[in-house]
Amino acid sequence: MSEPGPPYGYPQWQPPAPPKKTSPAAVVLITGSVVVVVVMVLAFLAWGYPGFLRKPESNADGVWFPTSPSSSQPPATLASPSASAPLPGGRAPLPKRPRPLADPITCAFTPAPGAPTPKPATPPPDGPAPSSGTVAVRLATSAGAIGLTLDRALAPCTVVNFLSLAKQGFYDGTSCHRLSVVDGLQMLQCGDPAGDGTGGPGYTIKDETFPELTYGRGILAMAKTSEPDSGGSQIFLVFGDTQIPPEYTVFGSIDDAGLAVLDKVAAAGVDTSKPGIGDGSGPPKTPVTFTAITTP
Numbered sequence: 001m002s003e004p005g006p007p008y009g010y011p012q013w014q015p016p017a018p019p020k021k022t023s024p025a026a027v028v029l030i031t032g033s034v035v036v037v038v039v040m041v042l043a044f045l046a047w048g049y050p051g052f053l054r055k056p057e058s059n060a061d062g063v064w065f066p067t068s069p070s071s072s073q074p075p076a077t078l079a080s081p082s083a084s085a086p087l088p089g090g091r092a093p094l095p096k097r098p099r100p101l102a103d104p105i106t107c108a109f110t111p112a113p114g115a116p117t118p119k120p121a122t123p124p125p126d127g128p129a130p131s132s133g134t135v136a137v138r139l140a141t142s143a144g145a146i147g148l149t150l151d152r153a154l155a156p157c158t159v160v161n162f163l164s165l166a167k168q169g170f171y172d173g174t175s176c177h178r179l180s181v182v183d184g185l186q187m188l189q190c191g192d193p194a195g196d197g198t199g200g201p202g203y204t205i206k207d208e209t210f211p212e213l214t215y216g217r218g219i220l221a222m223a224k225t226s227e228p229d230s231g232g233s234q235i236f237l238v239f240g241d242t243q244i245p246p247e248y249t250v251f252g253s254i255d256d257a258g259l260a261v262l263d264k265v266a267a268a269g270v271d272t273s274k275p276g277i278g279d280g281s282g283p284p285k286t287p288v289t290f291t292a293i294t295t296p
Contacts, residue, residue, distance in 0.1 A: 089217075089256060089259070090217050091216075091217050091218040091253075091256075091259070092214070092215070092216025092217050092218055092219055092238075093216075094151065094154070094218075094219070094250070094253050095154065095212060095213050095214055095219075095250055096153075096154075096212075097153065097154065097210055097212075098210065098212055100131070100153065101131040101153070101156065102131065103130060103131045103132050104128035104129055104130050104131060104156075105128070105129055105131045105156050105157070106126070106127065106128055106129075107124065107126060107127065107128075107129045107156070107157035107160055107161075107205075107206075108126045108157075108206065109123035109124060109126060109161070109203050109204070109205055110203055110204045110205075110206075110229070111123075111202065111203050112200065112202060112203050112204045112232065113202075115198075115199075115200050115202065115204075115232070116194050116198045116199045116200070117193075117199065117200060117201065117202040118193045118194050118199055119170060119174075119193035119199070119201075120201065120202040121164075121165055121168050121170045121201035121202060121203075121233070122164075122168065123161075123164070123201070123202075123203040124160050124161055124164040129152075129156045129157055129159075129160045130152055130156060131152055131153055131156040132152055132153055133152050133153075134149050134150060134151050134152065134252075135149070135150040135152070135159060135163065135295070135296060136148070136149055136150075136296070137149075137150060137162075137163075137166065137252075137293060137294065137295050138293070138294040139258070139290060139293055140290070140291045140292040140293070140294070141176075141261070141288050141289060141290055141291060142287055142288060142289040142291065143261050143264065143265055143286055143287070143288045144257075144258075144260075144261035144264075145257060145258070145261070146237070146254060146255070146257070146258030146261055146262070147254070147255035147257060147258050148220055148252050148253070148254060148255070148258070149252050149253050149255070150162065150163070150220075150251055150252040151251060151252050151253070154208070154249075154250055154251055154252070155208035155222075155249045155250065155251035156208070157205060157206060157208060158205060158208055158222055158231075158249050158251040159251055159252070161205050162235075162251065163295055165201060165233055166293040166295050167295060170193070170201060170233060171190075171191060171233070171290045171293055172290060172291065172292060172293070173289065173290065173291075174190065174191060174192065174193050174195070174289070174290050175190070175195055175287060175288060175289045175290075176188050176189060176190035176265075176284060176287075176288040176289075176290075177189060177190070177192055177195050177196060177197055177283055178197060178276075178277075178281050178282065178283065179265065179266065179269075179270050179281060179282065179283065179284035180270075180279070180280065180281035181240075181266050181269065181270065181280075182279070182280045182281070183241060184241060184242065184243040184244075185242055185243075185244065185279075185281070186217075186238065186239055186240030186241055186242055186266065187236045187237060187238045187239065187240075187242055188236065188237045188239070188262055188265060188266075188284065188288065189223055189234060189235070189236040189237075190234070190235055190236070190237065190288065190290065191223070191233045191234040191235045192233070192234050193233070197234070197277070199233075199234075200232030200233050200234065201232045201233045202232075203232060204229055204230055204231060204232050205222075205229070205231050205232065206229045207222075207224070207228055207229050207231065207247070207248075207249055208249045208251070209246055209247060209248070209249055210246065211246055212246070213246035213248075213250055214246070215238055215242040215243075215244055215248070215250070216238060216240075216241065216242060217238060217239055217240055217241075217259065218238065218239075218253050218254045218259060219238040219242070219250055219253060219254070220235065220236075220237060220238075220250070220251060220252040220253055220254055221235065221236055221238065221248045221249060221250045221251065222234070222235055222236075222248055222249040222251065223235060223236050223248065224247075224248065228247075231249065236248075237254055237258070237262055238254075239254075239259055239262040239263060239266055240266070264286065265284050265286045265288055266284075268284065268285040268286040269284075269285050270282040270283070270284065270285065271283045271284065271285045
């Protein structure tokens with residue numbers, strides 16, 4: 001009887017064959033392939049992945065979004081163009097409308113028979129007004145000269161109204177009745193013939209506001225009541241931080257010499273011996289009375 005074969009059909013064990021030697025050409029080919037792959041990965045990380053070797057793309061204003069690998073907070077919100085960094089001298093940039101107004105634009109002025117009018121004025125005629133260009137104005141006051149630049153692109157009807165009142169001599173002899181030096185409201189309010197914040201020219205003008213309005217050092221704006229379209233002759237000149245809603249028409253800016261005058265008035269402070277309105281503001285200790293306004 002012959003010897004039985006391997007059980008269950010398994011093949012008999014054979015010694016392993018010795019490994020084949022790799023040729024020098026194959027070694028060079030493999031090494032070169034590895035080098036190419038590594039170079040391609042590094043190139044992708046360097047130029048295709050922001051934050052590795054390349055800065056992330058900037059936004060439309062060219063400002064880099066701040067990021068922090070250890071923070072889960074979203075990138076900081078960029079400020080709007082009208083809230084950018086102060087200009088030299090701490091001056092705030094003049095706001096700009098996101099869309100220009102029609103040129104010309106139609107203005108209308110509304111009689112206000114119930115308002116205190118110790119010095120009535122003739123309203124400008126209703127009709128077209130240019131909405132481009134600027135007008136230089138000089139306020140002569142008891143505290144010093146204040147130069148203004150009125151901007152028709154911001155508030156054409158307000159510029160028309162201010163120039164009309166100035167040429168009628170409406171502001172001559174009026175005093176600035178309210179100074180505020182508190183944080184968030186640093187301004188001097190003027191233009192009331194009654195001298196207590198209640199007076200006007202006998203008519204009102206429409207607000208010329210937009211949501212992007214901001215206020216700060218060097219801004220000239222219209223005062224009004226809490227009601228819309230209630231401005232008339234009262235203005236406020238901003239010399240410092242002023243955080244208020246965009247409900248007050250901005251129609252120009254104040255020159256450096258004028259800001260120096262306002263700084264001196266602000267430094268003297270509020271006359272607390274005279275009545276205020278309960279918010280820390282009141283008549284300035286240094287009286288400011290308009291003596292003349294020079295217009296083109």
